[in-house]
Amino acid sequence: MKRVISIILCTVLVFCTVAPCVTANQENIPSFDWDGNPIIFIQGYSGPILIRDRGLETEEQIWGINAKDLIKKLASNLPGLISGLAKYHNGDTEPFVEKFREFSAELVDDISMMPDGSSKYNVVSYPTYVEEASVKYINEEKDGDYLPMTEGELIEAMAQTVPEDKIFIFNTDWRRSQIVNCEHLDEFIDSVLKYTGAKQVDIYALSHGGQLTATYLYYHGTNGKIDNVVMNSPAVRGTSLLMELLGDKPINFNLKELLHFGGVMLGTELDIRWATELLPAEFLNSLVKTVFNEVLLPHAIYFGSAWDFMDIETYTALRDVYLDPIENAAIIERADKMHFDCMANIDKGLKAAQAAGVNISIIAGYGTQMGTGKMVDSDYIIDTVSTTGAAAAPYGTTFAQKPKIYGGCTNEAHNHMSPTQAVDASGAYLPENTWFVYGLCHTQAKWDKYVLPLILELLLTDNIKDVHTDERYPQFDLSQCPLDGVYAKFTDSPSGTFTQDSTTLLIRNLSDNHKLTITAVTLNGEPLRTGEIIIDSGEEATVPCIPASDGKPQEITITFQRRGGFLSNEYSRTIYFSAA
Ligand SMILES: [Zn+2]
Secondary structure: OHHHHHHHHHHHHHHHOOOOOOOOOOOOOOOOOOOOOOEEEEOOOOOOEEEEOOOOOOOEEEEOOOHHHHHHHHHHHHHHHHHHHHHHHOOOOHHHHHHHHHHHHHHHHHOOEOOOOOEOOOEEEEOOOHHHOEHHHHHHOOOOOOOOOOOHHHHHHHOOOOOHHHEEEEOOOOOOOHHHHHHHHHHHHHHHHHHHOOOOEEEEEEHHHHHHHHHHHHHHOOOOOEEEEEEEOOOOOOOHHHHHHHOOOOOOOOHHHHHHHHHHHHOOOOOOHHHHHHOOHHHHHHHHHHHHHHHHHHHHOOOHHHHHOOOHHHHHHHHHHHOOOOOOHHHHHHHHHHHHHHHHHHHHHHHHHHHOOOEEEEEEEEOEEOOOOOOOEEOOOOEHHHHHOOEEOOOOOOOOOOOOOOOOOOOOOOOOEOOOOOEEHHHOOOOOOEEEEEOOOOOOOOOOOOHHHHHHHHHHOOOOOOOOOOOOOOOEEEOOOHHHOEEEEEOOOOOOEEOOOOOEEEEEEOOOOOOEEEEEEEEOOEEOOOOOEEEOOOOEEEEEOOOOOOOOOEEEEEEEEEOOHHHOOEEEEEEEEEEO
């Protein structure tokens, strides 16, 4: 019975992650002194809607997360899938794979690509034209057929400063190579400039959209059309997540973080990390891996974007296994260009764009293990190294000594080492313009009391030149979403640091709804004598805390309970500090 419940729970969770998110609290979002440029918002992988035969009688939406349709489809296939799952669990994998193949056949065929990397069907992304791409148009057409907007909360926050007819959604055909997509983006930027009469645009881009933006800056960054660019969790040099899923090694999902990530995405304070014990981990690992390899891989090899997600070494090795030099010549040509030209030299490309006047900011999560269990620093989905170009020690370790960086920042007055002593930003693509947020779940800014204002200020204003400009936004800080529970800093020192005179630790309750009971605080593993402290939602408390005087990095762990029945399980957050 427990297993059946677990399987149902897993199914629910998987579908919860694609359900629409709840509205975030916008009360604390200030408005900014906007630079007047139209904003182009570029979303992440597989978000954009795809339409077949647009304008023809046979017009049909063939891709786009639509929870209603998905649930309907799932419901009609559920008995077969469940009986397949039961057999899978007893070691017979084939019936489930067959059922899943059947379940996904139409969807997979609709989005198929040809051996030359072009679409099997006549497909465009939506919005297709600039006239239908503004947030104003999209909001007014809410009853229309297509709703192309994700990250609605973030756009809503942006719209407190920028008129909705000056915010545009750019969607591209995410199946294709970024080499093709960046030309599409260039055309779209031209159409926004013409449509609005503006001289320059600002770009906010997420994840795969961030990789697109970096690629665009590499090829077109000196063309004068771009003012501010903020890339949040960009997959600049791909992600090892996909390689882990497609490779032949077993995976070992980090389910605890997955549940946390799910909670952040849903904007719920219902912290169910404890449910990890109920999840049949081995079963899930094997199931996901099998479905990827048996059902999706044969199609994914014709997606230019799948190759763009690989690092140079993996790409070279797998290209020679999976792609035919004649039949797949066009895919290879673009993927070669992406890897050996763009990705190999991306730091030079970004610096050239910067020198030409583009204000580029990168925001990256770090301090989380890769979702598939690989021991790399990541935001769960993308390696911190790929996002930022910084050096990172294997997940869970620190640098034994400062890594040798070739090129990069050599200014001795700069400290580019993370408080965790695991990330060195001196060799990042842009060491002075990359912000690292400890615990930021891949792209999830909408609910984060720190990241959201940072994005808006970087994007909409010219206030922040680099990571040294504003003490409120240091190079390394912590995610502050309600599900993180607590934030802490020393009262006399900027976030993430301490001084020789530090004596007091400030702890903030990040919850929007719950009192927290702090049950323990430890400094470098030694309990501080604080007793229980109750902190109201959004409030702060201070505790005496004197860091070691040798100037070595400090580690503070705060254990807490969310008050209120079901939520009262115990959680903890470990926060790192380095000498100011
Ligand atoms: Zn520097």
